[in-house]
Amino acid sequence: MKITRVCCQGCGANLEVDETIRFVTCNYCQARLEVVHDASTTHTRVLEEIREDTRRMADNLRVIELQNDLERLDREWESRKQGFMMEGKHGHRHLPTAAGSIAGGMFLIVGGIVWIGFTVKMGAPAFFPLFGLLFIGMAIYKMIEGSSKAAAHGQADEEFNLRRSSLLRKIAEEKRKN
Template sequence: MKITKVCCQGCGADLQVDETIRFATCNYCHARLEIVHDPTVTHTRLLENIGRTTEQMAGNLRVIELQNDLERLDREWENRRESFMVTGKHGHRSLPSEAGSITGGVIAIVAGVVWMSFAAGMGAPFPFPLFGLLFIGFAIFGMINGTSKASGYRDAKRSFNERRNNLIRQIEESRRS
C-alpha cells in the first residue's frame, strides 16, 4: 500500500492518503476533497466547488429549457392564430371580431329583407322572394360562426398570454437563483 502526500485545497494542510482513496475530508478545515490520481501526480480538488459549478450549470440548463419552451409556445401560437384568421372578399386576412360579425350579419339580414320586399312589391314570381330568406339564413349562420370564432380567438389568446407570462416569470426566477 502506497501512501501519498497531498495538499488540501481548502486550507493548504498536508494530508497523507492511501493510493486507493478517492475521497477524503481534511482533518483541519473539514473540506470535502476529491483525490485525483493522475499518472504523474496526485492532487486534491474541492468538492464544494464542483458542486457549486454543477448547480450553476443545472440552473443555466433550466433557463435554456424554459427559453426553448417559450419559443415553441410562440411558434405554436402563430400556427393556432392563423387558424382563427378570416379571409375577406379581396383575399385580405384578418382576425375575427364579434362586433364585425354582428355588424356584417345585421347588414346582410337587412339586405335580405329589402330583397324580399322589393321582389314581392314588384310582383316577382314565387321563388324570387324566397331568395331573400336564403340570404337571411346565410347571414345568421355567418354571424353565429363569426362571433363564435372571435370568442374562441379571444379565449385562446388569453390562455396563450397566461402561459407565456408564466414561462417568462419562471425564466426570471431561474436566472436569479
C-alpha cells in the first residue's frame, strides 16, 4: 500500500493517507475531508464546502424547475385560450366579451324586426317574414353562446392568473433564499 502525504484544507496540517482512503477527519482541527486521487496528484477537499455547493445547486435547481413550470403554464394557457376564441365574419379571431355579444345580438334582432316589418308592409309571401324570425333566433343563440364563452374565458383567465402569481411568488421566495 502506498502512503501519501496530503495537506488539510482546514488547518494546513500534514496528514498521511493510503491510496484506498476516500474520506478522512483531520486529527488537529476535526475538519471532515474528501481525499481526491487525481492522475498526477492527491489532495484534500473540505466536505462542508462540497455540501454548501451542493445545497446551492439544489436551490438553483428548484428555481429552474419553478421557471419551467411557469413556462409550461404559459404555453398551456395560450393553447387553451384558442378554444375560447370566436371568429368574425371576415375570419378575424377574437376573445368574446359579454358586452360585444349582447350588442351584436341586439343589432341582429333589430335587423330581423326591420326585415319582418319591411316584408309584411311590402305584402311579400309568408315565408319571407319567417327569415326575420330565423335572424332573430340566430341572434339570440349567438348572444347566449358569446356571453357564456366570455364568462368561461373570464373564469379560466382568473384561474390562470392565480396560478401564475403563485409560481412567480414561489420563484421570488426561492431566489431570496439563495
